[in-house]
Amino acid sequence: MTERPQMTVAGVTLDAPDAQELAAFYRRLLGWNVIQDEADWVSLGPPAGPTALSFQTEKAYVRPVWPAGPGDPQMSVHLDIRVEDLDEACAHAEKAGATRAGYQPQEDVRVYLDPAGHPFCLFL
Structure with missing residues (x-):
């Protein structure tokens, strides 16, 4: 070997x-x-x-679609960002220019989209 x-x-x-x-x-x-x-x-x-x-x-x-449906451009990567206070981090992300995704798959995770459409997750 x-x-x-x-x-x-x-x-x-x-x-x-x-x-x-x-x-x-x-x-x-x-x-x-x-x-x-x-x-x-x-x-x-x-x-x-x-x-x-x-x-x-x-x-x-080409801006990805999240969650992607049939024929949609799919994300190739997403970022997971650990935070201490989810509500505070969400407010900060929105102030920085992120958009909260319409679909939220988990109660303790928040999915956001950056200005280019890349998803990222904020979690405790």
Whole structure:
């Protein structure tokens, strides 16, 4: 058996019609710092961590539908964000520019959509 090479997931990248706009939303939501800032690529990171959340402009971006029905563009990823106070976090997300999803599958989780339509979950 061959030894596995060292690998670390450094982050997640979300496509968007405008990387700058989506990164600005997540900066408001999470309070993370800009790590890299280019016209069509922005990376954010938490003050004390190596993880990055990046955004790239995709001119042919198609907004996902959640929950997706037959023939709808489906999400390829969603973010799970742990919070201490669900009501407070929901109010903050809405103030930052998120939209509460019409379908909420769990009582202790709130699903929101970012400005590009990517779902994210707030949970205790």
